[in-house]
Amino acid sequence: MKEPLTVIQAIYIHSKHNPHKVALIKGEKTITYCELYKNIVSASLFLTSIGVYPGAKIVLSASNSLSFIYGYFATHLLGAISVPIDPNITKDNFDYIIRTVLPQAIFMSQPISNSRSIEDLVVEQTPKIRDKQNFPDYDTVADIMFTTGTTGKPKGVVLTHSSIISTAKNINMFIGNGTEDVEVVPLPLSHSFGLGRLRCNMVSGSTMIITDGFLDLQSIIMAINRWNATGFSSVPTGLSLLFNMMGDRVGELLRNLNYIEIGSSPMTVDFKKELMRLLPTTRICMHYGLTEASRSAFIEFHSSPEDLDSIGKPVGSIKMEILDDDGNILPDNKVGHIAIQGNNVMKEYYNNEQLTKESFLNGWFLTGDMGFKNKEGFFYLFGRKTDIINVGGRKVSPAEVEEALIKHPHILDCACVGVADPDGFSGEVVKACLVGDSNKISVNEIAYFLKGKIESYKIPQIFEWVESIPKTNSGKIKRHLLKK
Numbered sequence: 001m002k003e004p005l006t007v008i009q010a011i012y013i014h015s016k017h018n019p020h021k022v023a024l025i026k027g028e029k030t031i032t033y034c035e036l037y038k039n040i041v042s043a044s045l046f047l048t049s050i051g052v053y054p055g056a057k058i059v060l061s062a063s064n065s066l067s068f069i070y071g072y073f074a075t076h077l078l079g080a081i082s083v084p085i086d087p088n089i090t091k092d093n094f095d096y097i098i099r100t101v102l103p104q105a106i107f108m109s110q111p112i113s114n115s116r117s118i119e120d121l122v123v124e125q126t127p128k129i130r131d132k133q134n135f136p137d138y139d140t141v142a143d144i145m146f147t148t149g150t151t152g153k154p155k156g157v158v159l160t161h162s163s164i165i166s167t168a169k170n171i172n173m174f175i176g177n178g179t180e181d182v183e184v185v186p187l188p189l190s191h192s193f194g195l196g197r198l199r200c201n202m203v204s205g206s207t208m209i210i211t212d213g214f215l216d217l218q219s220i221i222m223a224i225n226r227w228n229a230t231g232f233s234s235v236p237t238g239l240s241l242l243f244n245m246m247g248d249r250v251g252e253l254l255r256n257l258n259y260i261e262i263g264s265s266p267m268t269v270d271f272k273k274e275l276m277r278l279l280p281t282t283r284i285c286m287h288y289g290l291t292e293a294s295r296s297a298f299i300e301f302h303s304s305p306e307d308l309d310s311i312g313k314p315v316g317s318i319k320m321e322i323l324d325d326d327g328n329i330l331p332d333n334k335v336g337h338i339a340i341q342g343n344n345v346m347k348e349y350y351n352n353e354q355l356t357k358e359s360f361l362n363g364w365f366l367t368g369d370m371g372f373k374n375k376e377g378f379f380y381l382f383g384r385k386t387d388i389i390n391v392g393g394r395k396v397s398p399a400e401v402e403e404a405l406i407k408h409p410h411i412l413d414c415a416c417v418g419v420a421d422p423d424g425f426s427g428e429v430v431k432a433c434l435v436g437d438s439n440k441i442s443v444n445e446i447a448y449f450l451k452g453k454i455e456s457y458k459i460p461q462i463f464e465w466v467e468s469i470p471k472t473n474s475g476k477i478k479r480h481l482l483k484k
Contacts, residue, residue, distance in 0.1 A: 006142075006161040007168065007199050008076045009135045011037055014205045018179070023202070025209040025227065026066050033205070039066075042123035043074035047105070054079030054136075056104040057144065059097070061118050062190035063087045063109045064210050069189075069198065071107055071121040076161070079136040080104075083144045083156075086190040090455055093154055097146055100156060100351060138162045144350050145192060147291045147395060156350030157291045166343035167196065167294050168203040170316035174298045175259050175285050181206040183231030184223045186214055186238060192291040193264050193393060197233045206231070214238040217245055221253060230258045236267040237392045237425045239275070251278030263287040263295070264393020265427030269308045276301050288312060288379070292346045293365055296320060297379055310378040311371075318342035322373050327362035330372075335382045338371045339364035387479050389418030392426040396458045398479070401430055404453045408446065411436045415469045415477045419462060432460035433482050435468060 004010035011033065014021065019034035031039070052058065058075045062068055062084035075082040083101055085094065087109045098106070106115035136142070142161045146154040177183070183201055185208055187194030201208040209223045214237065223229065232254065239262070242250050254260070260275075260282060267286065275284055284301040288311035297320060299312030314320040321329045322336040330336045345365045348356040359366055370382045389396040398416035405414045413435035418428040434446075443463040450459045470478040 004165065004203070005138045006076065006135050007165050007202055008040070008073050009133075010165070010203045010205075011040065011073065012133055012135070014202075015129075018205060021179070021205065022207045024066065024069065025207065025223075026064075029066065031066065036069075038127060038129065039070045039122070040073045040077060041127045041129060043070040043121040044077045045127060046121060046123050047071075047074055047078055047080070050105060052078055052080050052104055055141075056080045057083055057101045059083045059085060059101070059103040059106040059108075059115075061085060061087045061108040061110075062188070062195070063118065064189050064194075064212055065109075065118065066210075067118045067122045071118060073202075074121065076136060076142055079140060081141050081144060083146070084190055084195060085146065086188070086455070088455060090453070093146075097154060097156075101144060136161055141347065145195075145291050147192075155352065155355065158347040158350050160347055163344060163346065164199055165203060166316075168199040170318065170344065171196070171200050171261075171287075171295050171298075172204050174300075174315045175200075175261060176283060177204055177206060177231055177259055179205040181230045181258060182209065182227050183207070183233065184209045184211060184220060184227075184229045185233050186211045186220050187233055187235070188213065191264070191393065192289075192294055193233070193235070196294055197261070214241050217241060221246075224253060228256060230256060231260070232257055233261045235264045235393045236262060236271070236427060237265070240271075240425050243274075248278065254279055254282065257282045259283040259285060261285050261287065263289070265390050267427075268424075272301050272308045276305070286312070289344070290367060292359070293340045293342070293367065294344050296340045296342065296344060299378075304378070307374075307376070307378045310374075310380050312379065313377050314340075314342070314379075316342075318344055320373075320379060321364065322371065322379075323361065323364060323366075327364065332375045333372050335370055335372045337361075338367045338369045338379065338381075340367060341365070387417070389416070389430055390428050391418075391430065391457045394457055396430060398430075401432065401450075401454060401458055401460065404450055405432060405434070405446070407453075408441070408449055410441045411446075413469050415479065415482055416460065417479045417482045419483055421461075426457075429461035430458060431462040431464065431482070433464050433466045433469060435466060438465040 014033040015037035021033050022030050023033045023036045024031040060071050072082050107118045108115045111117045143159045144156045146156050185197045189195050211219050287295040288297040289295040296318050297312040298315050319341040323339045324336050371380050373379050401416045402414050415433045417431050419431045421429045470481045
């Protein structure tokens with residue numbers, strides 16, 4: 001079988017060599033690889049009919065739907081650039097992204113002005129598939145993924161076709177999944193982790209079951225049982241919810257799994273050991289990475305029981321090092337900047353040459369995390385260089401939350417930090433420290449005030465009234481003092 005150079009080419013090859021293999025399951029609907037590729041071609045014909053050309057940018061509401069998947073890969077087939085966005089994105093962030101990329105077309109779950117329905121991409125026809133297909137060049141841009149920046153404005157991460165397929169192959173090589181696997185994916189496809197699992201399954205030619213997130217745990221449990229799942233991907237929050245619902249019966253539910261991939265937010269060592277106890281024969285793999293350098297390092301719990309508090313080692317051809325401020329590689333056990341080189345690293349930040357330049361040092365991508373490497377080659381996080389808050393794998397800029405809070409008439413000053421989730425679900429939650437008259441407004445009223453102004457996961461879960469916000473002489477917030 002010919003080695004695919006892009007993910008869309010991998011789908012085409014599977015459609016030819018294994019056409020009746022089920023590629024996707026959503027609810028009661030099953031889609032074979034043959035049907036998947038035909039639906040992608042149909043969606044591409046529709047996009048062509050409205051004037052989409054190679055290099056055009058197409059904004060797609062990345063709902064966990066078949067229509068999004070058809071549109072996403074149809075965009076790639078045409079050599080256009082997909083811009084997946086969270087279906088629940090705020091109007092301000094949506095408007096900012098549209099102004100930034102100037103897309104040729106917009107497809108939303110709930111259409112708004114100048115957009116079409118994502119369901120328009122589901123075309124009821126059977127296109128003729130040519131024996132020789134034209135696929136995008138390996139090094140052309142495939143996606144622009146927007147993620148929250150330190151200023152509160154989303155930043156566009158530019159990923160090439162070579163990056164996304166190389167990353168998928170690296171992940172598959174470490175996890176060891178293959179054609180016969182059936183994986184349940186409750187992750188949002190708008191997030192780098194969920195979209196990455198889609199690519200991994202399409203490259204390996206396996207079956208992916210799409211569910212609608214962790215709020216409907218019953219549908220996840222039913223999917224695992226009904227389809228005899230052998231794989232499962234989750235954030236720690238999702239596994240915590242399953243444990244809270246089922247206790248030790250989680251081991252029985254997941255006993256047939258060949259692998260689990262976990263990522264996007266921290267997980268306690270005790271929780272990792274509990275998973276190992278309940279799943280003694282399952283490869284439990286946890287990744288470290290970010291949208292700019294997806295899944296750079298992995299650790300498999302059973303193989304590395306003495307290093308469970310580490311983020312693992314780099315996989316495949318990826319290189320990781322600890323650098324000092326001048327870009328020199330530091331010796332073992334010295335704290336410095338965690339830096340990455342490899343085919344998984346982004347091309348650039350879209351339309352932001354300065355930020356791109358600041359993010360690379362001597363050819364290394366700087367993750368923004370500080371850490372060290374031990375003599376066995378395991379990497380450990382020491383602390384975050386930036387103040388970005390990690391809520392269940394979704395990054396929150398404190399500046400964005402503060403900008404919304406300060407608009408309230410009874411709040412005179414404020415600062416936000418990330419603190420450990422007291423319920424143990426999200427890794428971190430947003431804590432807001434407020435200056436003002438606490439007698440004039442309750443914290444519930446403040447939370448209600450923020451609804452619709454920022455996404456729900458960015459709304460602070462902890463509020464504290466303080467006399468003043470500690471700041472430096474230059475006016476920068478001393479956030480570390482607010483985490484106590």
